[in-house]
Amino acid sequence: xxxxxxxxxxxxxxxxxxxxxxxxxxxxxxxxxxxxxxxxxxxxxxxxxxxxxxxxxxxxxxxxxxxxxxxxxxxxxxxxxxxxxxxxxxxxxxxxxxxxxxxxxxxxxxxxxx
Amino acid sequence: xxxxxxxxxxxxxxxxxxxxxxxxxxxxxxxxxxxxxxxxxxxxxxxxxxxxxxxxxxxxxxxxxxxxxxxxxxxxxxxxxxxxxxxxxxxxxxxxxxxxxxxxxxxxxxxxxxxx
Numbered sequence: 228x229x230x231x232x233x234x235x236x237x238x239x240x241x242x243x244x245x246x247x248x249x250x251x252x253x254x255x256x257x258x259x260x261x262x263x264x265x266x267x268x269x270x271x272x273x274x275x276x277x278x279x280x281x282x283x284x285x286x287x288x289x290x291x292x293x294x295x296x297x298x299x300x301x302x303x304x305x306x307x308x309x310x311x312x313x314x315x316x317x318x319x320x321x322x323x324x325x326x327x328x329x330x331x332x333x334x335x336x337x338x339x340x341x
Numbered sequence: 342x343x344x345x346x347x348x349x350x351x352x353x354x355x356x357x358x359x360x361x362x363x364x365x366x367x368x369x370x371x372x373x374x375x376x377x378x379x380x381x382x383x384x385x386x387x388x389x390x391x392x393x394x395x396x397x398x399x400x401x402x403x404x405x406x407x408x409x410x411x412x413x414x415x416x417x418x419x420x421x422x423x424x425x426x427x428x429x430x431x432x433x434x435x436x437x438x439x440x441x442x443x444x445x446x447x448x449x450x451x452x453x454x455x456x457x
Contacts, residue, residue, distance in 0.1 A: 249358050270345070270432055278443040279443035295454075317384065327372065327397065329446060331384040 229254040229320045231332035239338045242310055248303040250318030250334045260301040261319040261329070262292055271317060277301065288312065313339045343367070345449035347433050353455045359421040362452045364433030365414055368409075372436040374446060375408055379429045390416065396457050432453070435450045 234249040252258065259278050261273040275286025282294040292303045299319060318332040346365040354360055366373050373385040389397045393410045401408070405424070410416040418429055434448045 244388065263448075268450075270434075270450045272448065273445045311362075327374065327389040327391075327416070329386070333383045339369075339395065 229285065229322060229330045230256060230289050231320050232328055233316075233318055233332035235250045235335050237336045237338065238288045239340060241340050243307050245306050246304065246308050246312075248316050248318075248337065248339065250301045251298050252318070252320045253303065254299075254320060254322060258320045259323060260292075260294060261314060261321070262290070262301070262303050263317045263319060263331075265315045265317065265334075267314070269304070274303070274316070288302065308337070308339045310341060311341050312337060314324055319336075322336065343392045343432055344392075345435050345447055347431075347449035348450050349452055350450065351453045351455075353457065354423055357422045357457055358456075359419065359425075360423045360454060360456075362418040362431050363452070364418070364449060366416070366433070367412070367437075367444050367447055368437030370435035370437050370447070371413070372444075372446075373410060373436065374432075374434040374436070375416070376432040376434060376443055376448075377429045378432060378451070386431075387418070420454075423454075425456045428455050 230253045232247040232251045264274050265271045266268045275284045277284045277294045278285050285291045290305050315334045317334045321329045371392050373390040377385050387400045388408045390410045396399045408418045430451045431452045434446045436444045436446045449456045
């Protein structure tokens with residue numbers, strides 16, 4: 228079985244500051260990793276995903292994440308955030324070969340203040 | 342291309358009533374998921390369909406919950422009878438392939454259910 232731990236439930240930052248949202252996972256098999264974002268009163272949408280290859284993955288809206296196999300982490304970063312980035316961010320993991328077993332973390336609420 | 346469409350967006354119902362949530366997946370997607378989101382438990386997978394066939398319903402909490410997918414463009418999640426603890430946001434999602442690694446799952450905007 229897989230599990231995902233998002234280490235911070237809330238992250239407040241000021242506009243134009245850098246941000247890192249932390250995600251650690253546990254799995255006995257190889258996995259694929261995802262970050263989804265949920266804006267207020269909306270569904271989830273994909274920010275980025277790691278399948279293979281380069282461990283640095285770039286996504287939409289200027290976000291990027293780095294896969295670290297030895298530390299079983301997949302932290303999300305943005306060098307300069309905007310007010311519009313205020314949302315809940317979910318890290319998710321699925322074992323290779325089994326798409327539907329997508330396990331989500333509890334989410335991190337990013338609040339960007341002016 | 343239209344996304345995953347869910348209805349109703351909001352529903353308030355009395356305990357004991359039947360609730361039916363509806364979903365139209367993205368055309369061409371053959372995998373459909375129902376998730377439930379609560380503050381306490383986060384996002385939980387309730388049921389997964391592939392080519393209209395239920396593959397995994399181990400997340401369905403009780404017999405009060407049932408889901409159907411009569412065709413490739415429509416699915417329902419029914420709760421009968423409803424209870425206050427069923428209050429949550431229910432998401433339908435679809436994906437272009439079956440159990441095939443790495444595919445993105447596309448979510449609808451959710452059905453916000455309140456049972457009083």
